[in-house]
Amino acid sequence: MDNLFEKVKANLIISHDEDDELIIVFITSAIAYAESYQHITEGYYSENEMPATTEQAIIMLSSHFYESRDGSTGGFYADNVNASSQIWNTVNMLLRLDRRWQL
Template sequence: MTLLEKVKANLILEHSADDELLEMYITASTRYAESYQHFPENHYIEAVMPATTEQAIIMLSSHFYESRDGSTGGFFSDNVQAGQQVWNTVNLLLRLDRDWKV
């Protein structure tokens, strides 16, 4: 299953009208993950993506899609901290596979 398919499953999205937009969010999320983890851009084109990093990218891409109108968090917008909760969770997942440098 591709990342696009996993993001669409996470969003419970069955149409393909927004596939190009989702691919853009997946690319942005992947670049964020690579930067946060201290890997060079396009690292995950060659390297195997750990499950925790993949989940972070799925969550972040979904967040970008659901809050594209500038709201706090789409599905998770039941409180004012929703957007921050997404970022905290994503960063915790990405930290597990980070290349720690001194």
């Protein structure tokens, strides 16, 4: 998770360590969401390699959680009322690319 943590901080353009624990919580939540959305076992990504598209979805979703932690759209997209929906649509599209379909 260290590499993912560094990527999320870089995406957020954060150089301080005051919110590190909070960011880790958001990454953990985003990974749990991805595993659930992709119909894979909880903890799967702690033992298996994460595909690049899923990693990008985790980075985006973690960043969204951080920027919207006060309940607003927040962050870079604050002036766009559809920003939250756009982020969720993009995240879900990326996660669908790696989804494990049951036949």
